[in-house]
Amino acid sequence: LTRARSFAQVPLGLLGLIGVDSHPDESANQVFARVIVDIIAEGGWSRFCGSLMLAASIAAIMSSADSILIEVSKIVTCDVFKPLLAAARHAGGGDGNAAFSERDERALTFLGYFCTTLLALLCVFFNDKDWDLSRMIMHQGVVLSAMGPTFLYGLYWPSMTGRHACISLVWGVTAGVYARLFATRAGHLIVVIAANFYLTAMSVVMDACSKRAH
Numbered sequence: 001l002t003r004a005r006s007f008a009q010v011p012l013g014l015l016g017l018i019g020v021d022s023h024p025d026e027s028a029n030q031v032f033a034r035v036i037v038d039i040i041a042e043g044g045w046s047r048f049c050g051s052l053m054l055a056a057s058i059a060a061i062m063s064s065a066d067s068i069l070i071e072v073s074k075i076v077t078c079d080v081f082k083p084l085l086a087a088a089r090h091a092g093g094g095d096g097n098a099a100f101s102e103r104d105e106r107a108l109t110f111l112g113y114f115c116t117t118l119l120a121l122l123c124v125f126f127n128d129k130d131w132d133l134s135r136m137i138m139h140q141g142v143v144l145s146a147m148g149p150t151f152l153y154g155l156y157w158p159s160m161t162g163r164h165a166c167i168s169l170v171w172g173v174t175a176g177v178y179a180r181l182f183a184t185r186a187g188h189l190i191v192v193i194a195a196n197f198y199l200t201a202m203s204v205v206m207d208a209c210s211k212r213a214h
Contacts, residue, residue: 032057065123073115077108142180145193146172149200159208168200 019031026034036057039050085104100108149172150165175192 069116069119072119073112076115077112081111082108138180142176142189143173145189146176146196148172148193149197153200153204157204159204161204161207164200164204164207167203168196171199172196 015032015035019026019035022038023031023034033054036050036054040047040054042050082100085100085108146169149168150160153160153168154165172192175196176189179189179192
């Protein structure tokens with residue numbers, strides 16, 4: 001599999017070199033499509049090969065996009081709304097740990113459909129704002145880096161609670177997106193990540209000291 005991936009990089013690298021030579025003023029996000037269009041315009045077998053490469057690239061994009069939509073909707077449904085539904089059942093006098101009925105499972109399923117549709121509509125909105133995949137990956141990195149303290153402290157620090165994790169995520173995502181959009185100089189995001197680790201640790205220590213004092 002590793003060799004196959006390495007072999008696949010060779011034609012992609014050649015396409016990139018062709019794009020730089022043929023379309024030096026084209027943006028990095030558009031040069032691949034321009035080269036494929038040039039190949040298709042040659043006619044004959046070039047038309048077949050260019051169409052095949054274009055179909056393969058579109059299939060790869062669609063595969064990544066629908067996987068992300070499905071996984072995010074599943075996380076929201078199973079890890080957010082399902083615990084909230086159990087908590088609401090417990091608050092109403094029922095057993096929050098009891099198995100969900102078929103009606104509840106059906107409601108969660110439709111909620112997943114709704115989340116997937118909503119996320120797809122949000123993607124259309126971002127597309128109109130000229131947010132390409134590279135920029136979205138940068139923001140994804142901000143969100144993932146904000147989860148660093150929650151993940152590491154949660155594994156190795158027993159005093160870490162859900163409240164600390166929530167504070168860490170809110171602060172990390174907010175400050176990270178701000179640094180990504182408005183403080184784009186090198187090193188600002190690293191400072192935000194380091195500050196997130198420090199502030200999360202301080203909140204855990206202060207809560208532990210407060211509990212011991214009482």
